[in-house]
Amino acid sequence: xxxxKKKIHYAWWLLxxxxxxxxxxxxxxxxAGGLFLTPVxxxxxxGMGSLTLYFSISSIVTMIFLPFAGKIIAKYDIxxxxxxxxxxxxxxxxxxxxxxxxxxxxxxxxxxSIGSIFVTQIAGPVLINNWFKKHNGLAIGIMVASGGIxxxxxxxxxxxxxxxxxxxxxxxxxGGIVIAIVVPIVLLTxxxxxxxxGLQPLGLEVDIKTEDASSVxxxxxxxxxxxxxxxxxxxxxxxxxxxxxxxxxISSFGQHVAPFAMGLGYDVKFAGGAMxxxxxxxxxxxxxxxxxxxxxxxKNTAIFAMLLGxxxxxxxxxxxxxxxxxxxxxxxxxxxxxxxxxxxxxxxTAIFGNKEYGQIYASAVIGLAVAxxxxxxxxxxxxxxxxxxxxxxxxxxxxxxxxVVLIIMAFIGKKxxxxxxxxx
Numbered sequence: 001x002x003x004x005k006k007k008i009h010y011a012w013w014l015l016x017x018x019x020x021x022x023x024x025x026x027x028x029x030x031x032a033g034g035l036f037l038t039p040v041x042x043x044x045x046x047g048m049g050s051l052t053l054y055f056s057i058s059s060i061v062t063m064i065f066l067p068f069a070g071k072i073i074a075k076y077d078i079x080x081x082x083x084x085x086x087x088x089x090x091x092x093x094x095x096x097x098x099x100x101x102x103x104x105x106x107x108x109x110x111x112x113s114i115g116s117i118f119v120t121q122i123a124g125p126v127l128i129n130n131w132f133k134k135h136n137g138l139a140i141g142i143m144v145a146s147g148g149i150x151x152x153x154x155x156x157x158x159x160x161x162x163x164x165x166x167x168x169x170x171x172x173x174x175g176g177i178v179i180a181i182v183v184p185i186v187l188l189t190x191x192x193x194x195x196x197x198g199l200q201p202l203g204l205e206v207d208i209k210t211e212d213a214s215s216v217x218x219x220x221x222x223x224x225x226x227x228x229x230x231x232x233x234x235x236x237x238x239x240x241x242x243x244x245x246x247x248x249x250i251s252s253f254g255q256h257v258a259p260f261a262m263g264l265g266y267d268v269k270f271a272g273g274a275m276x277x278x279x280x281x282x283x284x285x286x287x288x289x290x291x292x293x294x295x296x297x298x299k300n301t302a303i304f305a306m307l308l309g310x311x312x313x314x315x316x317x318x319x320x321x322x323x324x325x326x327x328x329x330x331x332x333x334x335x336x337x338x339x340x341x342x343x344x345x346x347x348x349t350a351i352f353g354n355k356e357y358g359q360i361y362a363s364a365v366i367g368l369a370v371a372x373x374x375x376x377x378x379x380x381x382x383x384x385x386x387x388x389x390x391x392x393x394x395x396x397x398x399x400x401x402x403x404v405v406l407i408i409m410a411f412i413g414k415k416x417x418x419x420x421x422x423x424x
């Protein structure tokens with residue numbers, strides 16, 4: 001019995017595999033996309049707004065496919081789904097290296113986006129919710145932080161590769177690395193449910209000799225909350241959906257950090273290094289927000305994150321030509337952006353509970369997809385028309401303030417639902 005208590009729960013091994021998968025897919029592919037924008041537009045003579053339109057197409061595909069993703073994960077073997085998804089995402093990303101027309105990005109971003117839905121958005125929160133009934137915030141924080149860990153390594157590497165080997169070869173290298181590492185990791189570590197390993201979720205382990213009514217009560221209370229049907233009609237849900245919209249629009253600026261830096265006169269190597277600071281910020285922020293959420297609650301942590309986001313905006317508006325301050329601002333920005341991956345799932349649980357978490361979360365993150373449709377190409381066109389990201393930075397500051405209001409509104413809406421007796 002004492003041996004069992006000392007044994008590492010499999011949930012932690014699953015989290016390790018999940019973190020490697022998400023970290024490489026985000027840090028090596030999703031956030032690296034911005035580094036290619038300026039070299040590709042210059043080499044192929046494509047406008048920045050025209051190229052970044054592929055981000056919009058990706059978001060449209062995400063919005064359309066999201067409702068099916070949860071059903072697919074529930075119906076089919078999770079490892080088969082994720083291996084297929086990784087090949088779609090990383091393989092399509094590698095194919096960009098063969099393209100000579102902007103239409104290539106428009107075409108291959110479709111399978112890339114479908115794969116990304118499973119690998120970077122849905123699988124992580126669902127699996128952590130299945131395996132962790134204790135340390136949930138920390139687990140999500142670690143998973144999101146993995147994007148910062150891998151990104152801090154891969155972003156500067158990608159910048160140097162683009163400078164030395166060219167953008168085409170860099171697409172091939174990054175895509176190949178992700179497939180070669182992630183596929184075996186998924187097969188070895190990922191399992192949908194603790195039952196597949198003959199286990200209880202972490203935090204619900206019940207000793208045979210101490211199993212009693214109180215232990216049963218703890219387990220049953222983990223599935224309390226508000227039903228999806230009621231939640232989707234509530235003001236709390238729409239406030240959360242809008243929060244996802246604005247925080248995604250805020251986070252989307254990450255794809256424009258490299259063009260922003262190069263527009264100020266910095267070179268691609270510096271831009272890659274700056275994105276390394278971004279990823280370090282994501283790493284620290286993800287862990288900090290996960291721990292803070294467990295300590296002071298998701299609501300207070302989210303409000304703190306949004307107010308802190310005003311600091312890098314102020315720096316980038318006033319002293320962007322100071323390389324040290326620029327890198328510092330990008331690092332703080334990355335810290336704040338970590339709130340999307342960490343606080344999004346935790347806010348959903350805090351507001352609506354665990355009863356039908358998967359359905360509610362999958363519906364709320366449609367706001368994420370819609371934001372991608374608008375913000376990513378929108379920022380590109382603003383730069384294309386004005387030659388500057390100044391108006392974009394002012395818009396981001398406004399969205400940060402709006403998000404504070406939305407968080408408060410969401411919890412007011414939750415209070416009304418609880419008072420009405422919908423929390424069961």
